[in-house]
Amino acid sequence: MDSQNNPFGWFGNIQTFLSLSKPEWITSLQEHHLRCMNCPEDVSQKAAWDHEFDILQIELKKLLIAKPNTGNFSLIFEYELPRERGRRPDVIILGSSTIFVLEFKDYSKILQAHVDQVDAYARDLKHYHAESQPYTVLPVLVLARAKDLNQNYDTISVVSADSLCTYFVDIISSDTLSLIEPIEWIQSDYSPLPSLIEAARMLWDDKKQLPQIRQANNNGIPQTIAELFTIAEKAKQNNELHLAFVTGVPGAGKTLVGIRLVYENHLDESNKTNNAVFLSGNGPLVEVLQHALKNKFFIQDVFGFLKQYGGEKTSLPREHIWIFDEAQRAWDAEQVKIKRGHATSEPEDFLKLAERKNSWILIVALIGEGQEIYTGEESGLPQWNVALLKMQKKWIIHTPEKIANIFSPSLRIETNNVLDLTRTLRSHLAEKVTRWVEALLDGDLVLARTLANILYSQGFDLYLTNDITVATNYVKERYRSVENKRFGFLASSKANNLSNWGIPNDFLSTRKMKKTHWYNDPPTSFLSCCSLRDVATEFACQGLELDFPIVCWGNDFIWDGSWKSQYSKKTEGSLDKPVSITKTKIGPFKKSKQKNPHQLRVNSYRVLLTRGRDGFIVFVPNEIGMQSTYEALKLAGVREISGIGLNSKIDEKVFSL
Numbered sequence: 001m002d003s004q005n006n007p008f009g010w011f012g013n014i015q016t017f018l019s020l021s022k023p024e025w026i027t028s029l030q031e032h033h034l035r036c037m038n039c040p041e042d043v044s045q046k047a048a049w050d051h052e053f054d055i056l057q058i059e060l061k062k063l064l065i066a067k068p069n070t071g072n073f074s075l076i077f078e079y080e081l082p083r084e085r086g087r088r089p090d091v092i093i094l095g096s097s098t099i100f101v102l103e104f105k106d107y108s109k110i111l112q113a114h115v116d117q118v119d120a121y122a123r124d125l126k127h128y129h130a131e132s133q134p135y136t137v138l139p140v141l142v143l144a145r146a147k148d149l150n151q152n153y154d155t156i157s158v159v160s161a162d163s164l165c166t167y168f169v170d171i172i173s174s175d176t177l178s179l180i181e182p183i184e185w186i187q188s189d190y191s192p193l194p195s196l197i198e199a200a201r202m203l204w205d206d207k208k209q210l211p212q213i214r215q216a217n218n219n220g221i222p223q224t225i226a227e228l229f230t231i232a233e234k235a236k237q238n239n240e241l242h243l244a245f246v247t248g249v250p251g252a253g254k255t256l257v258g259i260r261l262v263y264e265n266h267l268d269e270s271n272k273t274n275n276a277v278f279l280s281g282n283g284p285l286v287e288v289l290q291h292a293l294k295n296k297f298f299i300q301d302v303f304g305f306l307k308q309y310g311g312e313k314t315s316l317p318r319e320h321i322w323i324f325d326e327a328q329r330a331w332d333a334e335q336v337k338i339k340r341g342h343a344t345s346e347p348e349d350f351l352k353l354a355e356r357k358n359s360w361i362l363i364v365a366l367i368g369e370g371q372e373i374y375t376g377e378e379s380g381l382p383q384w385n386v387a388l389l390k391m392q393k394k395w396i397i398h399t400p401e402k403i404a405n406i407f408s409p410s411l412r413i414e415t416n417n418v419l420d421l422t423r424t425l426r427s428h429l430a431e432k433v434t435r436w437v438e439a440l441l442d443g444d445l446v447l448a449r450t451l452a453n454i455l456y457s458q459g460f461d462l463y464l465t466n467d468i469t470v471a472t473n474y475v476k477e478r479y480r481s482v483e484n485k486r487f488g489f490l491a492s493s494k495a496n497n498l499s500n501w502g503i504p505n506d507f508l509s510t511r512k513m514k515k516t517h518w519y520n521d522p523p524t525s526f527l528s529c530c531s532l533r534d535v536a537t538e539f540a541c542q543g544l545e546l547d548f549p550i551v552c553w554g555n556d557f558i559w560d561g562s563w564k565s566q567y568s569k570k571t572e573g574s575l576d577k578p579v580s581i582t583k584t585k586i587g588p589f590k591k592s593k594q595k596n597p598h599q600l601r602v603n604s605y606r607v608l609l610t611r612g613r614d615g616f617i618v619f620v621p622n623e624i625g626m627q628s629t630y631e632a633l634k635l636a637g638v639r640e641i642s643g644i645g646l647n648s649k650i651d652e653k654v655f656s657l
Helices: 014-018 022-037 043-066 068-072 112-128 161-171 182-186 196-205 214-218 221-238 254-265 283-293 302-309 333-340 346-357 382-389 401-406 433-441 445-457 468-478 507-512 515-520 597-609 627-635 652-656
Strands: 010-013 074-077 091-094 098-105 136-143 150-153 156-160 241-248 276-280 299-301 321-325 361-367 395-399 412-415 461-465 487-491 548-552 557-559 563-569 577-580 615-619
Touching: 010 014, 010 022, 014 043, 014 068, 022 043, 022 074, 043 068, 043 098, 043 161, 074 182, 098 112, 112 136, 112 156, 112 468, 136 161, 150 161, 156 161, 221 241, 221 254, 221 361, 241 254, 241 346, 241 382, 241 401, 254 276, 254 321, 254 361, 276 283, 276 302, 283 299, 283 515, 299 302, 302 333, 302 346, 321 346, 333 346, 346 361, 346 382, 382 401, 395 401, 401 412, 433 445, 433 597, 445 461, 445 627, 461 468, 461 627, 468 548, 468 615, 548 597, 557 597, 557 627, 563 597
Parallel strands: 098 136, 136 156, 241 361, 241 395, 276 299, 276 321, 321 361, 395 412, 461 615, 487 548, 548 615
Antiparallel strands: 010 074, 074 091, 091 098, 150 156, 557 563, 563 577
16 A cells, blocks of 8 residues: 555554554654644644553453454554544454444543544444445443443443453454455545535535435435436426425535536536526525635525516526525515515516526525524415416426425426435434424424434434533534534524623624634634634524534523523613513514514524534523523433533543643
């Protein structure tokens, strides 16, 4: 293997490792670290390697005596997960039918972040690494400073350094079986699920197709895209007007479908004229994608598009394929009148504009579920039916069966369930995240608890704390030195008690937040979400995602036997007093134009709770009026996490994280 391109620090079998000198081994790891991270290791990293070497030399010698057949087991140190930009399990051991993933920590106590870190390594290898999928993958957390420890926490083993040999002896059979071939394993394909931003970069920057992701393929995304290509070609050949609805749960890949469709169709046959455009009313999503792709032509804001072409304007867009993201959130006529001066709903604006173009058009309406969070969005999907009935020309509507009844029988409707994406991709294997959130917000805490247990078993972590320091320490420790993992604060825009706890979710603070840098900058940047300075509200995070958000629960949405939408009216020198939103004016405004303010709060928390890829931590302030909410989340299966993780006592080292 080419030593300059090796995805590991050192590789060999146990017998060879036991005859290796420490300086030679450490030099190999140092060179690999420099290749991976473009910087030398720090003092603590080198000290950790030194300690790790000594432990393994002792424990593996004992193992070889107890189980002579393990001498040819392969050891892979600091294996860099491909395309993961710095994620490296400390040690991987390839046996006969088992892969051991070892993570060493120089601690005597167990931290939840460390348990979850090694669990995530094993989970990702099992599901994204082709050569690992046929085998059992076991995560092992090794506490270098602990003594006589050999315990299981769910599927994770936690052992002390002096118990490592004992752990292996109990697991490994004495039979001589064919071993996992190490070279094939190292060179195996690894296809992690990219975030939306990473996927878009792959399309534009690398000029290649998205990786063949098993979850995306199983979700039906290729079939959905193929069907939309077919509809576009039919519209073009027959010079027809087509409207296709693509539905899906949060994180199912709707936006990815739209971006892929634009990428494949953005140039016409002459390769000179833009033929497709991705439109979104989600300003932050547009800003972040334009910044990430360094392109403002193919991804545009709905407001600007309709301001230029809608209403009574005579100019026409050159594109023939318009993808409208979150089309169920289209503004109603009243909101358009306020914002753009003419009383025409956005669906009607789009359809009239298409008819004026006097050529073939495909409008792809991407439909999310329960995502309406702005005033003027509450009218939802029925607006499209109302608009279609007003049109002068014939439209062909393509829709999944589940929303077909929204449209009048007088319209030409073609149903196709390929246009419905029912499984979430955002949370890796946690297909029930959306159902859990739905159960929670419906107030069915018993069902939510059952679903939460399934989520934990699938590797999706849900934690709860009333100590913000515990939450920040957890994410920092879990994703230490990993470039492409994102964590940060999320909070409702209507909660006005969070600023008392160092969460700046007020209007002025969130307005100053530089969203493009918050999502796109590396973790070391002062403006990155990982700096844990700024807060993204439901408006800034909708349609985007983090690996592990800290969801700060505010006093605008509390549990009182059921969920109540409230705000806190502050009086100087007194505690915050929650007031029902149905009885009182909202915030500082004289009159609310919201048709259903409670549903907007429900939808806001649905957005906040569905942003995580690996899981999330909910922070509930420890104050009067919030205790019942904390208890409700516990009953819904969200596990409490403290500064000590899994133990009742902790040494001073933990507090220095």
